[in-house]
Structures are given as structure tokens and as C-alpha cells.
Amino acid sequence: xxxxxxxxxxxxxxxxxxxxxxxxxxxxxxxxxxxxxxxxxxxxxxxxxxxxxxxxxxxxxxxxxxxxxxxxxxxxxxxxxxxxxxxxxxxxxxxxxxxxxxxxxxxxxxxxxxxxxxxxxxxxxxxxxxxxxxxxxxxxxxxxxxxxxxxxxxxxxxxxxxxxxxxxxxxxxxxxxxxxxxxxxxxxxxxxxxxxxxxxxxxxxxxxxxxxxxxxx
Amino acid sequence: xxxxxxxxxxxxxxxxxxxxxxxxxxxxxxxxxxxxxxxxxxxxxxxxxxxxxxxxxxxxxxxxxxxxxxxxxxxxxxxxxxxxxxxxxxxxxxxxxxxxxxxxxxxxxxxxxxxxxxxxxxxxxxxxxxxxxxxxxxxxxxxxxxxxxxxxxxxxxxxxxxxxxxxxxxxxxxxxxxxxxxxxxxxxxxxxxxxxxxxxxxxxxxxxxxxxxxxxxxxxxxxxxxxxxxxxxxxxxxxxxxxxxxxxxxxxxxxxxxxxxxxxxxxxxxxxxxxxxxxxxxxxxxxxxxxxxxxxxx
Numbered sequence: 178x179x180x181x182x183x184x185x186x187x188x189x190x191x192x193x194x195x196x197x198x199x200x201x202x203x204x205x206x207x208x209x210x211x212x213x214x215x216x217x218x219x220x221x222x223x224x225x226x227x228x229x230x231x232x233x234x235x236x237x238x239x240x241x242x243x244x245x246x247x248x249x250x251x252x253x254x255x256x257x258x259x260x261x262x263x264x265x266x267x268x269x270x271x272x273x274x275x276x277x278x279x280x281x282x283x284x285x286x287x288x289x290x291x292x293x294x295x296x297x298x299x300x301x302x303x304x305x306x307x308x309x310x311x312x313x314x315x316x317x318x319x320x321x322x323x324x325x326x327x328x329x330x331x332x333x334x335x336x337x338x339x340x341x342x343x344x345x346x347x348x349x350x351x352x353x354x355x356x357x358x359x360x361x362x363x364x365x366x367x368x369x370x371x372x373x374x375x376x377x378x379x380x381x382x383x384x385x386x387x388x389x390x391x392x393x394x
Numbered sequence: 395x396x397x398x399x400x401x402x403x404x405x406x407x408x409x410x411x412x413x414x415x416x417x418x419x420x421x422x423x424x425x426x427x428x429x430x431x432x433x434x435x436x437x438x439x440x441x442x443x444x445x446x447x448x449x450x451x452x453x454x455x456x457x458x459x460x461x462x463x464x465x466x467x468x469x470x471x472x473x474x475x476x477x478x479x480x481x482x483x484x485x486x487x488x489x490x491x492x493x494x495x496x497x498x499x500x501x502x503x504x505x506x507x508x509x510x511x512x513x514x515x516x517x518x519x520x521x522x523x524x525x526x527x528x529x530x531x532x533x534x535x536x537x538x539x540x541x542x543x544x545x546x547x548x549x550x551x552x553x554x555x556x557x558x559x560x561x562x563x564x565x566x567x568x569x570x571x572x573x574x575x576x577x578x579x580x581x582x583x584x585x586x587x588x589x590x591x592x593x594x595x596x597x598x599x600x601x602x603x604x605x606x607x608x609x610x611x612x613x614x615x616x617x618x619x620x621x622x623x624x625x626x627x628x629x630x631x632x633x634x635x636x637x638x639x640x641x642x643x644x645x646x647x648x649x650x651x652x653x654x655x656x657x658x659x660x661x662x663x664x665x666x667x668x669x670x671x672x673x674x675x676x677x678x679x680x681x682x683x684x685x686x687x688x689x690x691x692x
Contacts, residue, residue: 203639208586209438210639233438249641354436354443355638358407361421361447362436371429371450376407 179291179298181270182238183216184225186248193218194251196258196278197327197348197380200225201356203247204233211237212353214274214329214379215251216302223248226299228270252356253379256346258282260325265303266315266338266345268330269296274348276302278327286324290315290334316341348380395663396620396644396651399585399611399634400475400501400534400558401447405465411637414644417471419632420461422503424477425487427453431508437567437576442586442613443635444565446508446579449477454490466496475534477503481514481522488526500529502554505536505561507583517548524553532609534558535600537592546600556607558632559596563589586635589613594626598670601627615643617650625669 184202191200193215201210202225211233217224229238240246256278263285267275272289279287287306290313291297300308309318315330316337328338329348338345351374354360364371367381395416404421405412412418430450437444452461454476465472474497478484484502491497502523504516512519520533533549535542537560546557562583567576575581593612601608610628613635614620620631636643651663660666 201639207438208441208443208635208639247640352434352436354438354445354635355641357411357641358404359402359411359641360436360445360638361401361404361430361450362433362445364430364433364435364450371433 178226178302179295180228181296181299182227182229183302184213184227184237184240185219186223186225186246188219188221188223189248191223191248192251193223193277195255196281197255197274197329197346198251198253199274199356199379200248200250200252201353202237204236205240205244205246206236207233209233209354210247210249210356212252212350212356212375212379213237214348215277216273217276218280226270226273226302250356253375254377256327256348256380260327262322262324264288264320264324264326265306266319266326266328266330266334268315268334271328271330271334271348272299272302274329275327279303279305286320288315288318288320290330344382346380346382349374349378351379395630396648397473397609397630397632398637398644399632400473400503402634402637405468405470406461408641409468411641411644412468412470414642415470416630417473417498418465418468419473419501420457420465420475421451422449422475422477422506423451423454423457423487424449424479425454425483427451427456432578434576434578435582437582439565439567439584439586439588442565442584442588443638444567444577444582444584445562446577446582448508448579449503449506454487458490458494462494462496471498472496473499473501473532475501475503476523477506477509478512478519479510480512481518483512484519485522485526488523488529488531492527492529497529499532499556500527501532501534501558503534503561505534505538507536507538507562507564507581508579515548516545517552520549520552520554530555532556532558532607534561535596536561537563537589537596537612542596542599543603546603546606550604550606554606556609556629557600557604558609558611559600559628560589560593560612563592585613587613587615590619590622594622597623597626597628601668602671614647617647617652617654620647620651621654621666622670624663624667627668627671629667 431448565584590613610623
């Protein structure tokens with residue numbers, strides 16, 4: 178998957194939840210677990226796309242067959258799937274929840290953007306997707322028409338989409354210690370108030386909220 | 395007895411976790427609503443985490459009208475944590491909570507490292523609270539002192555029924571690339587395993603100084619950690635950061651603690667509380683020592 182690792186875990190008793198929901202994954206050797214949206218829900222597996230950019234994500238992408246980690250979820254609000262004409266938009270590691278969403282929505286039109294060709298190898302998770310690499314951005318190849326956008330990606334991409342498609346469902350990220358409303362660390366501005374992204378997100382309808390800050394890596 | 399540390403669990407978003415505790419302690423409530431500090435609010439460090447939430451809460455009016463009735467439905471004993479910015483506010487908060495029979499204990503947050511707290515002494519703040527309520531009052535003290543003895547005695551003399559030890563301790567984390575503080579408010583409260591020896595020292599000293607009931611907290615991850623705080627003198631323990639990574643921690647740690655007691659042949663926590671203060675704790679005699687010089691086999 179290019180620079181990313183696809184972490185496949187035996188499902189155990191955990192339900193996959195709704196596309197856009199996330200799980201907290203124990204990062205071996207670290208104090209806090211890491212929030213990861215579900216990438217693929219296979220019959221006996223839950224798979225997560227991990228970008229090894231910090232100590233926690235590196236520990237997760239170094240796991241080997243047979244290793245065991247604590248996982249809890251699904252958590253938060255996923256995408257609303259009862260839409261008329263869905264369009265999936267993803268950027269970089271933010272494509273993570275879209276393969277599961279693409280399966281649930283029966284392969285809707287999808288556009289994915291990446292920093293390099295190497296990163297773009299992860300687009301193989303959604304074979305039908307249209308793919309661009311910088312300096313081209315996904316916002317330059319959005320198909321014409323009245324689509325219901327479901328998107329996840331870097332903040333500039335989400336901000337741009339929010340301006341172009343005010344009703345888009347956008348999946349954000351923020352530093353999160355617990356994932357279930359306990360720590361109050363992941364607040365973002367929504368409707369003029371600071372609210373917890375883990376229980377009031379991570380999928381938020383475009384509109385009146387500010388940008389979360391970067392994640393805990 | 396296992397509680398949560400104030401501000402480390404929302405019983406309304408995780409009712410099952412709250413029900414697995416012997417009592418639920420609320421996030422600190424202030425007189426007026428507080429949005430809390432701007433993000434970034436949390437960061438992981440090598441040996442703990444820093445938070446700078448800043449007492450985000452709905453304020454006492456909405457807490458009493460909207461939140462408390464829903465907490466009561468959980469069927470778990472309730473402790474309400476209150477935080478004031480002067481002695482008068484502590485008094486007013488305690489008076490407001492006093493009439494609610496469903497609240498069993500009021501914890502006074504005298505030690506939040508993420509706001510500019512009151513200028514009065516612990517004794518003045520506890521005394522103001524004491525004048526306003528007949529409920530049991532636990533004073534939550536800061537670990538930032540070289541003289542727990544005096545702080546604990548002052549709280550006791552002013553009417554505290556117990557102590558909660560300890561709150562987080564101020565720390566700073568820098569971004570690896572920019573070398574600027576990660577948290578928006580720059581500093582935050584350090585919690586997690588790094589805090590355990592500090593908590594043990596505080597509990598140890600305050601138990602000896604006052605004999606008051608103590609809720610021990612700071613870096614508890616296992617039943618053995620809990621046992622150590624009890625041995626130092628805690629009557630109950632509270633879980634904080636461990637709840638973030640393991641929502642099942644209360645049940646797990648209760649089981650581990652029971653095994654720790656059973657291994658030691660101790661029937662209940664009361665029989666091991668304060669063990670750290672005894673010159674020796676019931677050492678079991680060794681069987682007769684057999685000494686022999688042995689040869690390494692080929």
C-alpha cells in the first residue's frame with residue numbers, strides 16, 4: 178500500500194459499525210491508544226490503514242502475525258449512507274474509511290488524491306476510483322452534477338470541499354486520548370461551541386464548524 | 395473501593411463504565427459555564443500525558459437541572475467535584491449541591507493546574523465549603539508541595555472529611571520538529587504512570603499526618619498499583635488516564651486487586667491499609683535454608 182500499512186485484525190466479537198466510525202487501537206509501548214477509522218470489514222477481519230508517521234502509528238504498522246492488541250469500538254458517528262447520489266472524495270491517509278464506504282454504497286463514483294505516486298498505490302483499495310497526484314487536487318476533478326459528497330482527507334482538502342459543497346459529510350480528526358467522551362481532549366468548534374469530535378463526530382455535516390487541530394500520531 | 399478521577403470519565407457517554415465503579419466522580423463544576431481552553435488540549439509523553447482542558451463544564455445551574463438527574467439514573471453513588479476561583483465561590487457551590495440528597499460526597503478541586511486558581515489558602519477554601527454543607531467534603535490537593543503534612547493538617551483542621559491525592563502536576567511538551575509547546579496553553583497537567591511515585595509519597599505523608607480517609611490516585615494501571623496506594627494509606631483509589639486506554643479497567647483492576655490480597659493471605663483491604671508504615675509487614679518465615687555448593691553440568 179505504498180508508504181501505508183494495512184493492519185488486518187481477526188474480528189473477535191467486535192462489530193464493524195458504520196463506515197466513518199472508528200476504533201481505538203492499542204499502540205504497543207505507548208500510553209494512549211490511537212483512533213483509526215475502519216478501512217475494510219471482511220467477514221472475519223477488521224482492517225485499518227495506518228500511516229507510520231509517529232511512535233504510535235509506527236508501533237501499529239510494525240505488528241506481526243500473531244501479535245495481540247487491545248481494540249475497542251466502533252465509536253463516534255459514521256457517514257449517513259441514505260443519500261441519493263453518493264460521491265466519495267479522499268486525500269492521502271484520509272482515504273482510510275472510504276473502501277468500507279465504497280463497499281456499503283456499491284462502488285459509487287470516487288475521486289482520490291495523493292502527494293506522490295508512491296502514496297497513490299493505496300488507491301488499489303478502491304479499484305474503480307479516479308486518482309490524481311499533486312500538483313493536481315481532487316477538487317479539480319470533481320464530476321459535474323448534484324452529488325452527495327462523503328469525504329475524508331487533510332484539512333485543506335476538507336475546507337475546500339466545504340466551500341464547494343456546503344452539505345458535504347466530512348470526516349475530521351483531532352488528538353484523542355480515549356475515543357469515547359471521557360478525556361475532552363478532541364474538542365472542535367461546532368456551531369459556535371467546543372464539542373468533542375469523538376462523540377459528536379468524527380463525521381460532521383459541512384457548515385458551521387472550525388477546523389480541528391492535528392492528530393496524535 | 396474504585397472510583398474514577400474527576401474529569402477522566404463522562405458517565406453520560408459511557409454509562410457502563412460508570413456503573414463498573416463503586417462511585418462516580420463528576421467533572422469539576424464551576425459557578426458559571428466554561429468552554430475550557432482552546433485546542434490543542436492533550437499530548438502524549440514518554441511516561442504520561444499532559445492535558446489542559448481548563449475545567450470545561452456547563453456551570454452549576456445547568457449541571458443541577460440537566461446533568462445531575464441523568465447521573466442519578468445510573469444507580470451509582472455520586473461524588474460532585476466543584477471548583478471555585480475564590481473561597482466565596484466554593485461556599486456557594488457547596489450550598490447549591492448540599493440540598494441534593496443523591497450526592498454523597500463533595501470533592502473540592504483545590505488544585506487544577508490549568509486555570510488561575512484562588513489566592514486563598516487551602517484552609518480558607520475548605521472552611522468556606524465546610525460552612526455551606528453538611529455533606530462529606532474531600533479536599534483534592536496538588537502534588538506541588540514539599541510539605542504535604544501542613545496542607546493535609548490545614549484541610550483537616552478546616553473541616554475536610556477526607557483527602558483526594560493527587561491532582562496532576564504541571565508539565566510541558568515540545569513539538570519534535572518546531573520545538574514549540576504542543577499545547578495551546580503551553581503547559582498542562584501531567585498524568586499517567588509518571589505520577590504514581592508522587593501520589594504514593596503524598597498519600598503516605600498525609601495518612602501519617604492526619605489519618606483522614608484518602609482517595610489515592612495517580613498512574614494506577616494495575617491491581618498492584620492500587621494495592622501500593624492502599625498500603626501507603628488510601629481508603630479508596632481512583633482511576634484516571636488508564637480509563638482512556640482501557641474502559642474495562644475498573645473491573646480488571648478490582649479483579650487484580652482481589653488476587654493481590656489473596657496471594658498475600660489478606661481477607662480485606664482494611665487489613666493491608668497503611669502497611670507501608672509498619673516496620674515490617676508480616677514477613678512469612680522462609681523454610682529451612684539449604685545451602686550447598688553445586689557444580690555446573692557438562
